[in-house]
Amino acid sequence: MSADARREPNFAVLVGVGWLVIVADLLIKHWADTGLSLPDTDDAMRLVEVRDFLHGHGWFDMHQARLGPPAGYDSHWSRLIDAGLAGLYLLFHQFVATPMAERLMEVTWPLLWILPAIIGVAAIAWRIAGREGAVVTLLLCVVGLPAYQQFLPGRIDHHDVQITLAVACVAATVWSDRSRRAAIAAGLLSGLALAIGLENLVFVALCGVAFALRYAATPAGAAALARYGWSLAAAAAAAFLVSVGPDHWGHAVCDTIAINWAAPAVAAGLLMGLAGHLVASERMTVRLATAGAIAAVAGALFIAIEPRCLGGPYAMMDPQLRTIWFAHVSEMQPLTSMFRNQPAVAAAIGVFPAAALVAMLALARDPAMRGDFAFRLAACELAIGFLLMLSVAKMCMYAIWLGMPLVAALALRLFVRLRLENLAARAFVAMLLTPTVLSIAAIAAAEAAGAPPVEENDSRVLGGCFKSANYAQLARLPPGLVAAEVDLGSYVLALTPHAVVAAPYHRLADGIIAAHRMFALPPDQARGVLRHLGANYLVTCGKRAPPGQTEAERRASLWGRLEAGAVPRWLVRVPAQPGEVFHVYRIRS
Numbered sequence: 001m002s003a004d005a006r007r008e009p010n011f012a013v014l015v016g017v018g019w020l021v022i023v024a025d026l027l028i029k030h031w032a033d034t035g036l037s038l039p040d041t042d043d044a045m046r047l048v049e050v051r052d053f054l055h056g057h058g059w060f061d062m063h064q065a066r067l068g069p070p071a072g073y074d075s076h077w078s079r080l081i082d083a084g085l086a087g088l089y090l091l092f093h094q095f096v097a098t099p100m101a102e103r104l105m106e107v108t109w110p111l112l113w114i115l116p117a118i119i120g121v122a123a124i125a126w127r128i129a130g131r132e133g134a135v136v137t138l139l140l141c142v143v144g145l146p147a148y149q150q151f152l153p154g155r156i157d158h159h160d161v162q163i164t165l166a167v168a169c170v171a172a173t174v175w176s177d178r179s180r181r182a183a184i185a186a187g188l189l190s191g192l193a194l195a196i197g198l199e200n201l202v203f204v205a206l207c208g209v210a211f212a213l214r215y216a217a218t219p220a221g222a223a224a225l226a227r228y229g230w231s232l233a234a235a236a237a238a239a240f241l242v243s244v245g246p247d248h249w250g251h252a253v254c255d256t257i258a259i260n261w262a263a264p265a266v267a268a269g270l271l272m273g274l275a276g277h278l279v280a281s282e283r284m285t286v287r288l289a290t291a292g293a294i295a296a297v298a299g300a301l302f303i304a305i306e307p308r309c310l311g312g313p314y315a316m317m318d319p320q321l322r323t324i325w326f327a328h329v330s331e332m333q334p335l336t337s338m339f340r341n342q343p344a345v346a347a348a349i350g351v352f353p354a355a356a357l358v359a360m361l362a363l364a365r366d367p368a369m370r371g372d373f374a375f376r377l378a379a380c381e382l383a384i385g386f387l388l389m390l391s392v393a394k395m396c397m398y399a400i401w402l403g404m405p406l407v408a409a410l411a412l413r414l415f416v417r418l419r420l421e422n423l424a425a426r427a428f429v430a431m432l433l434t435p436t437v438l439s440i441a442a443i444a445a446a447e448a449a450g451a452p453p454v455e456e457n458d459s460r461v462l463g464g465c466f467k468s469a470n471y472a473q474l475a476r477l478p479p480g481l482v483a484a485e486v487d488l489g490s491y492v493l494a495l496t497p498h499a500v501v502a503a504p505y506h507r508l509a510d511g512i513i514a515a516h517r518m519f520a521l522p523p524d525q526a527r528g529v530l531r532h533l534g535a536n537y538l539v540t541c542g543k544r545a546p547p548g549q550t551e552a553e554r555r556a557s558l559w560g561r562l563e564a565g566a567v568p569r570w571l572v573r574v575p576a577q578p579g580e581v582f583h584v585y586r587i588r589s
Contacts, residue, residue, distance in 0.1 A: 011134065015122060018138045019115045022148070026111065030153045034107055037467045041504050042157035044490035046085070047102070049075060050156075053082045054089065060245030066499040067489065068511040069481060069534075076256040076507060078196045078243060081158050085109055107153040113160045114151050117401060120167035125405035127174045127374045129412055136408035136430050143434035146352060147400045158197050159397070165193040166200035167401050170381050173207040174374035176224045183211070183227035187269065191235020194257050194265060195243050198313050202388070203381055203398060208232065208268065210377045212291040219280050219287070226276025233269025236262050252306035255313040255506070260305035268298040318509035324516040325486060326506065328547045331394040338393050343451040344443045349396045351442035352435040353386050356403025359410035378405055400435055407433050460487070460542030464581045471495035473580040480536030483587075486515050488541065501533055519559040520546040523568040526558040530587055538571060538585040 038044040048064065057063075059079055067073040088108055092101040118141050126134040141147070150159040172186035186207055193204045211228045214221035240262035244251075252260040271294040279290045308315045317326070326332065338346040360379045369375045385399035411430050420426045431437060447453055456462060464470050465488065474482070475496040482498045489503030489511075501518075502511030518529045518538075530538065540562060545554050554560045558568070562583070567573060571585040 008131075011122075011131065014135065014138055015115075015118060018142050019118055021142055022114060022118075023111050026148060026151075026153055027107070031107065034103055034154045036469070038106075038491065038494060039152060039154040040157065041487055041490040042159075043106070043155060044494040045075075045503060045505070046077070046081070046156045046158075047106070048490070048493045049077065050082050050085045050089065050105075053079070054086050060248075064493070066493055067503055068501065068508050069499050071510075073503075073505070073508055073511075075505075076253070077158060078256075080195055080242070081156075081161060085156055106156050110151045110153060110155045110160045113164045114148065117151075117160075117164040117167050120164065120171040121401055121404045123171040124167075124174055124374070124378055124402075125408045127171075127178070128369075128372070128378060128405055129409035132412055133405065133408045136411050137404050139427070139430050140404045140408060140434050143431060143436045144400070144404070145436045146348065146439050147397065147404075147435055150397055159199070159394075161196050162193065162200040163397055163401060165189055165196060166203040166398060169193060169204050169207050170377065170402065173210055174377055176211070176228065177214070177221075177373055180223075180227065183224040184231045186211070187228045187231025187233075188235045190232050191237075191239045191265070194236055194261060195239030198256065198261070200398070202384055203402075206381060206384060207377070208272075210373070210380075212272070212294065214373060215276065216284065216288040216291045219282055222276045222280035222287075224276070226273050229269045229272025229274075229276060231269070233266045233273065236265035236269060240266075252309070254306070254309040254311070254315045260302060260309060263305060264298040264302040267301055268294055271297060314506055317506045318513070320513055321506060321509055323548055325504070325512050325547075329504065331392075333393050335390050335393045335396070342454075343449075344446040344454045346393070347442035347446040347451075348439040348454070349393060350389065351438045352407075353382075353389055353396060353399035353403050355433065355438055356382055356399065356406050357386050359403070359406045362410055363406060363413075378402070382406060404435075458542070458544070460485075460544060463542045465541035466491060467581075468495055470581050473576065473582050474498060474537075474539065474584065477537065477574070477584070481534055482537045482539055483515065483518055483530055483533065483535040484539040485519070485541070485544065486512055488539065489515075492539075498537070501535060516546055520549060520553070520557050522556050523558045523561055527568070527570050535587055537574075538587055540583045541581055 033039075038047065049062070052061075052064070062075040062077070062079065063072050064075060065072040085105055088105040089101050092104040092108075096104065118138070121141065122134040122137050125137040129136075150163060169186055169189040172182045172189055175182035176186060190204045190207065193200055208228070211221070211225050215225040239257055240259070243257050244259075244262075248258070250259060252258050254260075275290045275294060279286065281287055281290075303310065314326070335346055335350055338349070360382055363369050363375065364379065382399065382402045385395060385402050388395035389399045408430075411433055414420075414429060415426050418429070420429060443454055460466065468491075471491060474492065475498075477498075479497045480499070481501065482492050482496075483501045484492060486502045486504050489500040492498055492500045493503065502508055502515040504512075514529055514533055518526045518533075520526075521529065540559070543563070545563075546557060546559055549557065555564070561568065567585070570588045572588060574584040574586055576582070576584070
């Protein structure tokens with residue numbers, strides 16, 4: 001080992017320091033906010049689930065009786081997340097009271113998942129561009145604020161875990177031609193990702209495709225395919241058994257792990273394992289045919305069990321929900337729509353993935369890079385992430401994380417091209433390529449071109465409709481069924497003893513449709529909807545009108561009449577104290 005190599009700081013120490021810097025930055029910026037509100041409706045709903053779990057709900061009992069009564073609501077989220085959060089809560093509750101224990105749980109959980117995400121992208125960069133590439137990637141992470149929108153303190157839903165597992169699975173796969181354990185890790189991570197949710201399925205599945213294609217291309221890929229296949233089959237089977245109760249083993253669904261997802265994964269894993277051991281033929285046509293047969297068997301099994309799921313996770317969703325609710329969910333908007341409505345925000349979201357795509361194309365000009373298995377997989381993962389971001393803006397998080405190793409690899413080439421030998425000069429150039437700096441530059445450019453400044457414009461946020469303290473106004477009322485806008489439902493569940501008609505979850509079709517109709521219909525018809533529901537209170541906050549209506553329909557609706565101050569006789573306004581933000585009406589029986 002050279003003297004220069006011995007002087008290089010330990011990389012694990014660099015990772016640890018980088019993670020601590022990120023954690024300190026996020027805590028300084030967001031600790032106070034965690035005491036004011038839950039960041040998102042999903043975080044509020046997750047808190048409700050964790051509390052139920054801690055108070056005796058069984059492992060497979062995901063039923064929430066207070067949501068959409070009398071039938072209630074059965075969540076499709078993973079109990080594994082609830083268990084992790086509950087463990088943190090019990091740890092903190094040994095030292096502090098319940099409110100602070102919950103707050104510490106909400107803060108700690110997402111910050112913990114940042115560390116394996118950093119390790120994952122650094123590992124990808126190391127495989128593609130060596131240790132220096134991994135070091136540059138650490139800098140991109142440290143100055144990578146846009147990448148942490150799903151990791152902010154308080155985010156306790158599943159998105160941070162899914163992003164981390166996708167990155168980790170790609171990292172294990174790109175190292176699988178160098179390490180025997182990497183292929184096993186990729187299979188295990190794929191099964192765990194399937195247990196958590198399907199949002200990252202395309203990225204995880206692409207890793208399996210990479211193993212199969214490498215096996216088809218060269219006999220040397222057979223051993224890695226076998227190790228990946230055996231571990232995938234075992235992990236997918238375990239994920240199914242730990243996630244699905246025995247009474248639902250034969251029930252197929254599109255939005256979470258079920259028999260129609262687990263069976264093809266297990267079958268594909270077993271066939272990959274057998275192929276890697278028994279069909280390591282020197283003839284490419286034999287290997288290619290074997291890989292094709294595995295894909296055909298898995299695909300046929302998936303279609304045979306539930307063909308509707310070819311339409312994606314929301315294929316079983318009630319079609320009415322798309323027009324009255326789903327099409328208006330902000331995180332599900334295409335990036336093109338966001339560019340029309342919020343160009344500065346869209347520019348900030350899309351600029352780093354675009355830079356990563358440019359880096360990928362520039363690196364692909366090198367024949368040696370094009371021939372590298374790790375680069376090809378990283379490039380494909382980024383390209384898929386970029387395309388998904390264009391169709392669903394929230395997928396930008398995957399494109400940002402998966403783009404970091406490629407931007408780092410290009411940065412090293414820029415150092416050589418610009419003849420930068422000085423560490424400070426290299427750090428300055430790398431800093432210009434970080435997600436934070438590029439996002440700031442994109443916002444400035446968009447605003448200089450005439451885009452409105454980035455600012456909060458949701459009247460519900462500005463009006464304090466999601467602040468935790470404001471729900472004391474509702475909590476002091478006798479428990480009953482609250483009819484409110486869909487997005488308020490999870491907060492009412494988490495912060496009051498009331499039941500709610502609806503919350504923003506696609507399985508709750510009847511509740512969401514009813515919540516839309518009760519505000520969109522004229523008062524007399526809306527009264528019939530509320531009477532059928534058995535609601536006790538009608539609650540409004542902010543000025544968000546029911547979507548999909550003409551101006552005349554909006555004025556004639558119950559929402560429009562309440563906005564105009566024309567309260568129907570069958571509603572009795574509950575007096576509010578100064579500073580209270582909700583308009584609460586008791587519904588006459």
